[in-house]
Amino acid sequence: MDFLAELNPQQQSAVMAGEGPVLVLAGPGSGKTRVLTQRIAYLIGAVGIRPYNILAVTFTNKAAREMESRVQDLLGARAHGLTLGTFHATCARILRREAEHLPFKSNFVIFDSDDQLGVVKQALVDLNLDPKRYTPQAIHASISNAKNDLRLPDAYPVQTYRDEVVKRVYTRYQELLLVSNGVDFDDLLLWTAYLLEEVPTVREKYARRYEHILVDEFQDTNLAQYTLIRHLASVHKNIFVVGDSDQSIYAWRGADYRNVMRFEQDYPKAQVILLEQNYRSMQSILNVAMAVIDRNPYRTVKRLFTQRGSGEKIVLHETYDDREEAVYVVDMIASLVGRQQARPGDFAIMYRTNAQSRLLEEAFLHRNLPYKLVGAQRFYGRREVKDVIAYLRLAHNPADEISLSRVINAPARGIGNKSLLALRTHAQKIHLSSGELLLELGQGGGSAHAGAFAGRTHASLTTFGALLAGWRAMVAEVPPLVLMDRILEDVGYRNYLDDGTEEGRERWGNVMELRRLAAEYIEHDLAAFLEDVALVSDQDTLEDSVNVPTLLTLHAAKGLEFPVVFIVGLNDGTLPHVRSFDDPEAMQEERRLFYVGITRAKDRLYLVIPLNRSAYGYSEPTEESRFLKDIPVDLVEEEGQLRRRSPLASSYRHDRWESPAPAATRALQPQYSPGSRVQHPVWGEGMVLSSRIQDDDEIVDVFFAGVGMKRLAASLARLQLKT
C-alpha cells in the first residue's frame, strides 16, 4: 500500500502493528487521526479483516465523522459495515438491541443535562429534602461520579451524612428515570458495562464480533468506558488505543488518565509506540507549549519537534481590562485580514469559561464582523427547541414524565400544576404512567376515569390526550418532519411564540432551524433523530465551511487546529481557575488545558492578559496567570506594557520537579499587620493600616497622629514594632 510511504517510521509501526494490545502515545499534532484511519484501512485492505469485525470509538461526533470520511477516502465502499461512532452512540445502539436484558425498553429516551437536573429536583421533592441545603447540581455531580465509577445506588459508599442523603436521592433518581423509560448520559456507559459484565452471552457475542477495537483520546476514558472496552476486547484482545496524558482535561467528568497506566498493567505485553513529531505547529509554539507542560510532575517527557520551521515569537499582550482585550483581539484580526496576512477563518479565540465569550461577541458585533461560536446548548438549550423536542419525545415514548410536564401546558391549555398533579396521582393509582393515562383519556376511554378529575380538568386532559394519541399513531408511519409539522400545527405553536416582537420571530426561527435538521431524517426514523439530538456535543456544531473566526472554550478546542490562535483571559483565577487553586491535581489539569490551547496554533499564537477583570459588574485588578511565568522570556514578544511585568523565567530550564515554588519560599512574610503600633524616628508613634510584599520589600501604610498617612518601605524606614 503506497499510502504508507507518507508516514514516518513511528506512525508506520503503529499502523502496521500486529495482533495484541497497542498503546500509542501521541503528542499534539502528531497525526493520530491519520494513524487511526490508516490502521483501519490497513486492517481491511491488507490484513483482510471484515469491516463488520472492527469497532472504532471516539468522544465526539465530529471526530467520528472526520474518521469516517477519511476511511471513506481510503477505502470507498470497502469500508461498509464498519462500526464507528462515539462512546455514547455506540452504547445506545447496543442497549437498544439488548433491551430484553435491561430494566428499560428499547425505545428509551436519553435525558440531557437539563432533564437530569429536573429529575434530581423531583427526587428531592419526593424525599422531602430541602434543595437549598442540597443543591441539585452538586447532588447530580455526585451521582454522575458514582455512575462513572460503576457504582449503582446500592453500592454508593456512605461515610458522611451527606453521602447518606445522596444515596437516597440517587436511588430515587434511578427509579424516576426507569419509570420514564429513560437513561441519562452516564447510564449509557454504565448499563453497557453492566450488561457486558453480567450477561456472558451478550459479552461473548460482541467480544467475538469485534476482532479489532480502536479507541481515540484514550486519556479521557473513565472507569465505565475502560471497563466496557476491556469486555469488548476480551476475546480477541486486539485493542489499539491512542492518547496523550498531557491532553487529559476531563478529570472533572470522571476521566482518568491513569487508565493509560492501567492499560499497561492489564496488558503487560502491549506494544507502546511514541509519536513525537509534530506536523502542525511552528517550533516557537512547541517550545512555549513544552515550557508550560514540563512543570507538571510525574509525566512522560515528550520532546515535541517539527520540520515546519522556527516560526515567529509568541505575542504576549496586556490590556487594561477584558473589554479592551476583546477590542484588541478583534482589531488585530481585522488588521491581519486587512493586510492579507490571514483569512478570517484562520482565527480562533479561546477562553476558559463560556461567560467570557460575551465581550468578544459584542466586540465583533460592534465592528459588524461575523464570527461563529462553538456551543450546542446555545441552540439546543433554547426553550422553544427543547419544547418541540419534548413533544417529539413524548410521542415516541409516552412514559417520559419529564417531557410530559414540560409540554403539557406550553402553550397554555388549562392544565396547570394542580391538574398535572391530579393526573399523576390517578395514573399512579391505576399503575399507568401519566402519558399512558392521557392516551387512554384521549382514545375515548375517558369515562372510566371521569370521576377522578374535575369537569374542566377532565376536558382539557381529554383534548390533549386525543392530540397525543394522534401523534403516537403517526410515529411509526411518517418521517419525523411530518410528525413535527403536525404537532406544531395541532398546538398552534407558531402563534404561541410569534408575539410580534423581535424575540418571538427569532424563537420561531429556531424552531424552523430544528425543522431543517429533522428534514434530513428520511431514511432514519424518529428514534434516530431523537438520539442524535440528545448526543450532539458542542464541538459537533462547528461549521468549518464558513470563513469566519471561531470563538470557543479551551475544552472545546481539543482536537482542532487553527493557523492563528488567541488565548484570552490569562489571569490567575480565570486560567488557572480559582476553583482549582487548592487542589494540586486540578491545578495540573488547568495547566494541561493551557497546553491544549497553545498546541492548537499552527503559525501564530497570541496570549492576552487583561489587567482588570469585570465580575458581577465591577472591575477588579488581577494578577497575570502564574503559568506565564514558566515561559522563557526569549520566546515571547511583549506588547502593551501598562505596568511593569513580573519577570518571566530567564531561560528554559528542565528542572521539572523543582516547581516554580522558589518565589513562594523566598517570599517575605509581612512583619507588620494592620492595627499594630509602630515607632518611627521622625514621626513618632503610628498605627499600621495595611502592609504588603512587593518585590523584595515590605510596603507599609502607617497613620501617624498629626502627620497623616505615610507609605514606607520597611527596609529603609527604621520602624520599630511596639508591643
Place this chain on the structure above:
DNA sequence: ATGGACAATGTTTTT
C-alpha cells in the same frame, strides 16, 4: 391559571 414583579443567587470545563 396566568403573568408580572421582585429577589436571590450564582460563574468551569460537557458526552
Place this chain on the structure above:
DNA sequence: CATTGTCCAT
C-alpha cells in the same frame, strides 16, 4: 449583571 426562581395580584 443576568439569569433563574418565587411570590403575589389579577
